Amino acid sequence: MANENRRNKDISNFHRTEMQKDTVLQKLREQGCRITKQRQMLMDVILQEECASCKEIYYKAAAVNPEIGAATVYRMVNLLEEIGAISRKNMYKISCCMSCEKENACIVELDDYTVCQLTAQNWYKVISEGLKACGYVENQKVISVMVDSCANECN
Numbered sequence: 001m002a003n004e005n006r007r008n009k010d011i012s013n014f015h016r017t018e019m020q021k022d023t024v025l026q027k028l029r030e031q032g033c034r035i036t037k038q039r040q041m042l043m044d045v046i047l048q049e050e051c052a053s054c055k056e057i058y059y060k061a062a063a064v065n066p067e068i069g070a071a072t073v074y075r076m077v078n079l080l081e082e083i084g085a086i087s088r089k090n091m092y093k094i095s096c097c098m099s100c101e102k103e104n105a106c107i108v109e110l111d112d113y114t115v116c117q118l119t120a121q122n123w124y125k126v127i128s129e130g131l132k133a134c135g136y137v138e139n140q141k142v143i144s145v146m147v148d149s150c151a152n153e154c155n
Contacts (some may be wrong), residue, residue, distance in 0.1 A: 021047055024085045031083060038068055042076045046086070055107055070117070074109040 021043050025035055033039070042061055051057045058073040080086045106123035108116040118126065127145060131137045 027083045070107050071115045
């Protein structure tokens, strides 16, 4: 009985996800967007996975299609925000120190679609030095940064 209930729940979730995907794709078409294979794949990743950030979406999407770029993911997420399909409020944790060797710890997209990829060391330095330069901190260490996208409000 438990297996049957689980199977019915999985089927129900699949149908709900497919309906959500169809609704979002229709909204994109109404905005004049082409529905490419990459956009469909990104929709699948976003709807099926519990991703906490664009970077996480990018890594999961790149596992499916290694040719996808980070900028494509960021543009898609921004587009989904613009049409009201998603709302992005992410918490980015700095879980390493200045000696961390992690590459692409922070990806910043600019309004001309230029993408800056920062190592963990550079990300930490940008945040720490920026806060010091603006007078917000003295000797404290940054442990987390909360980012609330204002894409719709700033355009």
